[in-house]
Amino acid sequence: MSRVLFIDAYDSFSNNIISLIRDHLLVSVEVIKIDDLRFILNDDAFHQYLDHFDAVVAGPGPGHPSNLNDIGLIGKLWHLPDEHLLPVLGICLGFQSLALAFGADIERLKEPRHGMVTPITHCRRDIFEGTNDIIATQYHSLHIQLGKTPFLDEASAACWTPSEKCPALIPLAWDFSDARNGPVLSALRHEMKPYWGVQYHPESVCTDENGRNMIERWWQRALRWNNSRFPISSSPSTASFDSAPMTPVDAANPHPDRKVLSNRLSQATSSLKSLDNNSTMNVYWKAFDISSALETIDIVNAARMSSKYKPILLESGVRDGKPLNSETGRFSIIAVHDAESAHIRFSTKDRHLVNIKDDNIIASQESTMAGAIEYVEKFVADHRAQAGSENVPFWGGLVGFFSYEAGLETINVAPPFCDSARPDVWFVFVERSIVIDHITNTAYVQTIRSDDISWVDSMGKSILAPNSTTQAAASHSKTQCEIRSEPNQDVYCEQVCACQSRLRRGSSYELCLTDQTLLQQSTAPWDLYQKLRRANPAPFGAYLDFKDQKSAGLSIVGSSPERFVSWSRQGQCQFRPIKGTVRKGPEMTRAKAEEILNSDKEQAENLMIVDLIRHDLNGVPGIETVHVPKLMCVEEYETVFQLVSVIEGQVSAPGSPMAALTRSLPPGSMTGAPKKRSCELLKEIEGQRSRGIYSGVLGYMDVGGGGDFSVVIRTAFKWANEDVWRIGAGGAVTALSEPEAEWEEMLTKRERLLDVFKL
Numbered sequence: 001m002s003r004v005l006f007i008d009a010y011d012s013f014s015n016n017i018i019s020l021i022r023d024h025l026l027v028s029v030e031v032i033k034i035d036d037l038r039f040i041l042n043d044d045a046f047h048q049y050l051d052h053f054d055a056v057v058a059g060p061g062p063g064h065p066s067n068l069n070d071i072g073l074i075g076k077l078w079h080l081p082d083e084h085l086l087p088v089l090g091i092c093l094g095f096q097s098l099a100l101a102f103g104a105d106i107e108r109l110k111e112p113r114h115g116m117v118t119p120i121t122h123c124r125r126d127i128f129e130g131t132n133d134i135i136a137t138q139y140h141s142l143h144i145q146l147g148k149t150p151f152l153d154e155a156s157a158a159c160w161t162p163s164e165k166c167p168a169l170i171p172l173a174w175d176f177s178d179a180r181n182g183p184v185l186s187a188l189r190h191e192m193k194p195y196w197g198v199q200y201h202p203e204s205v206c207t208d209e210n211g212r213n214m215i216e217r218w219w220q221r222a223l224r225w226n227n228s229r230f231p232i233s234s235s236p237s238t239a240s241f242d243s244a245p246m247t248p249v250d251a252a253n254p255h256p257d258r259k260v261l262s263n264r265l266s267q268a269t270s271s272l273k274s275l276d277n278n279s280t281m282n283v284y285w286k287a288f289d290i291s292s293a294l295e296t297i298d299i300v301n302a303a304r305m306s307s308k309y310k311p312i313l314l315e316s317g318v319r320d321g322k323p324l325n326s327e328t329g330r331f332s333i334i335a336v337h338d339a340e341s342a343h344i345r346f347s348t349k350d351r352h353l354v355n356i357k358d359d360n361i362i363a364s365q366e367s368t369m370a371g372a373i374e375y376v377e378k379f380v381a382d383h384r385a386q387a388g389s390e391n392v393p394f395w396g397g398l399v400g401f402f403s404y405e406a407g408l409e410t411i412n413v414a415p416p417f418c419d420s421a422r423p424d425v426w427f428v429f430v431e432r433s434i435v436i437d438h439i440t441n442t443a444y445v446q447t448i449r450s451d452d453i454s455w456v457d458s459m460g461k462s463i464l465a466p467n468s469t470t471q472a473a474a475s476h477s478k479t480q481c482e483i484r485s486e487p488n489q490d491v492y493c494e495q496v497c498a499c500q501s502r503l504r505r506g507s508s509y510e511l512c513l514t515d516q517t518l519l520q521q522s523t524a525p526w527d528l529y530q531k532l533r534r535a536n537p538a539p540f541g542a543y544l545d546f547k548d549q550k551s552a553g554l555s556i557v558g559s560s561p562e563r564f565v566s567w568s569r570q571g572q573c574q575f576r577p578i579k580g581t582v583r584k585g586p587e588m589t590r591a592k593a594e595e596i597l598n599s600d601k602e603q604a605e606n607l608m609i610v611d612l613i614r615h616d617l618n619g620v621p622g623i624e625t626v627h628v629p630k631l632m633c634v635e636e637y638e639t640v641f642q643l644v645s646v647i648e649g650q651v652s653a654p655g656s657p658m659a660a661l662t663r664s665l666p667p668g669s670m671t672g673a674p675k676k677r678s679c680e681l682l683k684e685i686e687g688q689r690s691r692g693i694y695s696g697v698l699g700y701m702d703v704g705g706g707g708d709f710s711v712v713i714r715t716a717f718k719w720a721n722e723d724v725w726r727i728g729a730g731g732a733v734t735a736l737s738e739p740e741a742e743w744e745e746m747l748t749k750r751e752r753l754l755d756v757f758k759l
């Protein structure tokens with residue numbers, strides 16, 4: 001099989017290009033980073049390494065092609081000694097690097113084109129032979145100047161000939177669609193050497209087939225060049241190479257006859273004896289018809305009365321008896337934990353990983369974030385259960401969160417300084433639960449503990465008993481709320497401008513800027529949650545009150561509209577990023593919101609994150625075709641209209657769908673693209689403050705093999721030893737953003753939560 005080398009410049013679209021190459025060319029692709037230590041200071045080793053490939057693709061990325069740190073090994077491709085020469089395709093940054101090497105100037109565009117989808121006019125020859133016009137996505141703020149007249153147009157023959165300044169570069173395509181920027185060179189080739197490049201992104205979900213097919217035409221030309229060079233077909237791919245190959249870039253009863261059903265009791269064989277066993281547990285459950293009048297909150301109150309530990313609630317908001325969003329919010333989970341429940345915690349600051357159960361330390365070790373993830377993954381693999389109701393997505397399992405900083409560590413961005421060692425990963429192992437199906441109005445009471453039938457029976461009774469619903473609802477009395485600190489308009493607007501200057505420079509394509517409001521409020525967290533769920537019902541409502549003997553407690557009350565990722569027990573993964581927000585108001589009809597959300601600005605914001613998430617999912621081992629069943633649909637929430645996309649893929653054994661979560665942190669909709677560089681820039685622009693749980697992900701990993709996590713937004717959290725609630729809010733900044741409008745958007749996003757705290 002032929003071999004293609006992909007050189008990754010730390011972009012968030014690289015895996016999409018790699019799968020495009022694999023799918024279209026049926027070749028094997030190896031990946032190295034631009035700063036690969038084996039080669040960056042050793043040209044001979046790099047040349048010898050290249051000899052093992054048929055061609056190279058030099059990828060896109062943040063930064064400037066004249067900056068060696070930004071392009072690394074890509075810059076060495078254009079001066080290869082003849083005997084090591086091989087075909088190269090440069091994409092975006094790779095293309096700009098090629099043009100720069102042969103005399104072109106690199107200039108800033110008047111208006112950056114991040115996530116813009118435009119028509120490309122090409123010469124119908126070479127890598128565009130037999131191809132119709134192209135519609136393609138652009139992700140650049142720099143462009144190439146060949147030294148031609150600015151008055152070029154489609155009709156001018158001069159478009160297709162080299163300039164005096166760059167005689168070796170033959171233009172192959174232009175973008176004439178943008179009056180402000182003028183003609184933008186979109187593809188070229190070298191007149192003698194086997195070098196081609198395109199400015200646009202062939203792998204984007206919005207680039208059409210003609211734009212993608214270019215890759216096949218390029219490959220035919222690359223092979224032809226190789227064949228003329230090695231006529232006896234001593235294809236380089238037959239040579240053996242002993243370096244380790246690189247992987248892609250971090251590459252029962254459906255309608256129970258109410259009240260009476262339970263699964264066969266085979267708990268005698270269940271063996272949850274130690275936390276380190278890997279035997280399969282059995283779920284013991286009963287289903288209860290709750291259609292009459294029971295509200296989720298009444299059931300939680302019943303569960304609260306039966307235990308001194310406050311159950312966790314992952315609630316799907318309901319309006320007029322129907323889930324707010326039946327695609328993401330059909331079930332509510334009441335996770336009942338107690339002193340016997342294991343807590344797994346890790347802090348990126350003190351690097352300490354613990355597993356505490358029943359006041360006993362099961363594990364206590366120094367760890368990295370990678371080690372913590374491995375521990376959690378192994379814990380989940382070792383705690384599998386069977387015989388739960390197939391209708392229920394959660395039978396028991398780990399419930400908790402990964403903070404934003406936990407995510408930063410997974411992409412090698414050092415977390416900002418923080419003076420206390422807060423848990424960045426915190427999961428509690430939930431063995432008893434009640435899951436409510438809001439469509440069939442059924443409550444499933446379940447346990448994975450052995451010999452625990454009596455709990456199921458008594459919980460079943462108490463949720464059905466009329467008196468169980470009488471616990472006082474949240475009081476409406478006014479409480480003291482004092483704002484300790486909050487974002488400042490001038491500072492925020494300056495930060496938006498700082499983001500935009502990085503975007504114009506080419507360092508990022510989109511940056512999700514955020515800030516936090518700190519306030520004191522003495523009302524009990526559960527009362528606050530009850531107010532919040534009424535004021536802002538959401539598909540990912542969350543109430544968590546975590547405490548264990550060895551650490552500060554934590555309260556979270558949340559109303560997130562956004563699923564980060566879910567995976568089914570069969571390995572079907574789904575991401576649902578939200579990007580694009582319009583505030584509701586008397587004037588704002590759905591039709592008007594749709595018009596705004598259909599604008600270039602909003603669509604570009606969303607598109608960038610869709611492509612970023614496709615990249616994240618394409619990097620999961622065992623992933624099969626990644627597809628986008630919904631692109632930019634408008635969804636309506638209590639206070640806002642939002643633009644939502646859905647990205648799906650199936651993970652097959654031996655891959656694990658949980659990797660779709662752990663390899664995609666922090667959530668792309670909270671970072672911007674490319675992720676790593678954007679996080680570095682945001683850390684600096686946001687003043688080296690940690691975001692904490694806000695911007696992280698929260699949810700569960702089920703003992704049956706599934707999982708569901710939301711993005712932690714529209715959420716407040718409080719560390720018990722700190723006594724201040726933190727509410728984060730922000731929004732994506734692009735080159736088209738208006739600072740004042742970004743400020744308003746941030747205020748809109750925190751508004752409902754703040755109102756609840758001020759009540």
Ligand SMILES: C=C(O[C@@H]1C=C(C(=O)O)C=C[C@H]1O)C(=O)O
Pocket residue numbers: 512514562578579580581669670711713714728729730731732749
């Ligand atoms: C940053 C927040 O929201 C994120 C940003 C959005 C946007 O820019 O439109 C939409 C949803 C979230 O992914 C927030 O709510 O604080």
Ligand SMILES: NC(=O)CC[C@H](N)C(=O)O
Pocket residue numbers: 059060061062063064091092093094096139140141142143505506507
């Ligand atoms: N997508 C890219 O490769 C971008 C290249 C370069 N950083 C620019 O903005 O123009």
